[in-house]
Amino acid sequence: xxxxxxxxxxxxxxxxxxxxxxxxxxxxxxxxxxxxxxxxxxxxxxxxxxxxxxxxxxxxxxxxxxxxxxxxxxxxxxxxxxxxxxxxxxxxxxxxxxxxxxxxxxxxxxxxxxxxxxxxxxxxxxxxxxxxxxxxxxxxxxxxxxxxxxxxxxxxxxxxxxxxxxxxxxxxxxxxxxxxxxxxxxxxxxxxxxxxxxxxxxxxxxxxxxxxxxxxxxxxxxxxxxxxxxxxxxxxxxxxxxxxxxxxxxxxxxxxxxxxxxxxxxxxxxxxxxxxxxxxxxxxxxxxxxxxxxxxxxxxxxxxxxxxxxxxxxxxxxxxxxxxxxxxxxxxxxxxxxxxxxxxxxxxxxxxxx
Ligand SMILES: NC(=O)c1ccc[n+]([C@@H]2O[C@H](COP(=O)([O-])OP(=O)(O)OC[C@H]3O[C@@H](n4cnc5c(N)ncnc54)[C@H](O)[C@@H]3O)[C@@H](O)[C@H]2O)c1
Numbered sequence: 001x002x003x004x005x006x007x008x009x010x011x012x013x014x015x016x017x018x019x020x021x022x023x024x025x026x027x028x029x030x031x032x033x034x035x036x037x038x039x040x041x042x043x044x045x046x047x048x049x050x051x052x053x054x055x056x057x058x059x060x061x062x063x064x065x066x067x068x069x070x071x072x073x074x075x076x077x078x079x080x081x082x083x084x085x086x087x088x089x090x091x092x093x094x095x096x097x098x099x100x101x102x103x104x105x106x107x108x109x110x111x112x113x114x115x116x117x118x119x120x121x122x123x124x125x126x127x128x129x130x131x132x133x134x135x136x137x138x139x140x141x142x143x144x145x146x147x148x149x150x151x152x153x154x155x156x157x158x159x160x161x162x163x164x165x166x167x168x169x170x171x172x173x174x175x176x177x178x179x180x181x182x183x184x185x186x187x188x189x190x191x192x193x194x195x196x197x198x199x200x201x202x203x204x205x206x207x208x209x210x211x212x213x214x215x216x217x218x219x220x221x222x223x224x225x226x227x228x229x230x231x232x233x234x235x236x237x238x239x240x241x242x243x244x245x246x247x248x249x250x251x252x253x254x255x256x257x258x259x260x261x262x263x264x265x266x267x268x269x270x271x272x273x274x275x276x277x278x279x280x281x282x283x284x285x286x287x288x289x290x291x292x293x294x295x296x297x298x299x300x301x302x303x304x305x306x307x308x309x310x311x312x313x314x315x316x317x318x319x320x321x322x323x324x325x326x327x328x329x330x331x332x333x334x335x336x337x338x339x340x341x342x343x344x345x346x347x348x349x350x351x352x353x354x
Pocket of ligand 1: 073074075076077078082085090259260261278279280281282283284285286287292293294295297333335
């Protein structure tokens with residue numbers, strides 16, 4: 001029996017409702033594959049902030065470092081400014097562990113209705129690879145004359161050749177590994193952002209030249225947003241900066257039917273540090289505490305964790321169980337038009353897992 005140590009940060013709001021079913025699914029599939037998960041729960045997030053004035057303790061990174069992976073629900077609370085919750089927990093972890101590839105698949109499952117008319121199951125099948133450690137989220141800048149009439153805010157985006165190159169290379173490798181359309185689309189705004197995004201475009205072309213079998217496309221982010229709606233079936237792997245990847249992944253979640261189906265992984269592809277697995281969605285205060293949040297995004301996120309931990313077969317079994325529940329059309333939370341609870345949907349996945 002192998003043991004994997006997983007740091008768990010359920011976080012806030014619905015994060016605390018989707019992580020327990022996610023853990024149960026991991027335990028169930030682990031048992032079938034002779035793997036035990038030793039979960040180490042950390043109660044960091046808004047509650048920690050209310051008590052201690054910070055989202056996680058000073059030594060948090062040291063506590064996470066020895067773990068095999070990190071499983072996170074969501075952070076965010078209506079009474080705490082979002083820049084504090086994000087910069088106090090998620091972004092420092094992504095940076096400390098150099099989790100430079102944020103991988104966000106968007107798949108239209110058979111049995112789920114897309115808000116786009118006439119789309120069939122399986123027709124939308126793309127993965128967004130978002131640069132995750134620099135770009136527009138580098139958090140460099142400051143205020144001048146703060147809270148005065150002359151107030152000035154400066155926020156600098158940071159793009160490095162190294163940072164762009166490694167995430168673009170990851171995207172090409174993923175297109176090869178997926179072996180589907182073998183197509184990588186790069187998203188920028190290099191018509192308006194004439195330095196950073198021009199460097200991105202140039203680096204993309206250089207990396208692309210090493211992958212002659214992979215088709216490429218470069219789109220401005222505004223055109224990309226339109227084409228996600230108009231021709232979503234044309235995308236395979238989409239690589240974008242931190243901000244653009246973030247925005248487009250909510251759009252991608254929308255066109256596959258629900259935010260409650262969008263999984264995501266913050267990867268250190270070189271396995272030097274623990275990678276972090278979290279659903280795309282936030283703490284969803286509008287539905288928190290009602291027992292109706294869709295747990296499938298968190299469960300599919302668990303499958304991404306299994307894959308990263310080299311448990312490919314187990315990952316496929318979890319995905320197949322989720323697909324079977326969705327295909328049955330009878331068991332779904334309100335975001336997908338049903339009236340089942342979080343617990344009922346999770347139980348259905350566990351039953352399909354066997
Ligand atoms: N990774 C993260 O921790 C993360 C990501 C995004 C937002 N946030 C934070 O979460 C808070 C709420 O942000 P928001 O409302 O913009 O985004 P959100 O993702 O929490 O919610 C957006 C909408 O989608 C719905 N939704 C989200 N996940 C769902 C699920 N699993 N099942 C059913 N419906 C679901 C919500 O009910 C809401 O109507 C904010 O504090 C924000 O900063 C955190």
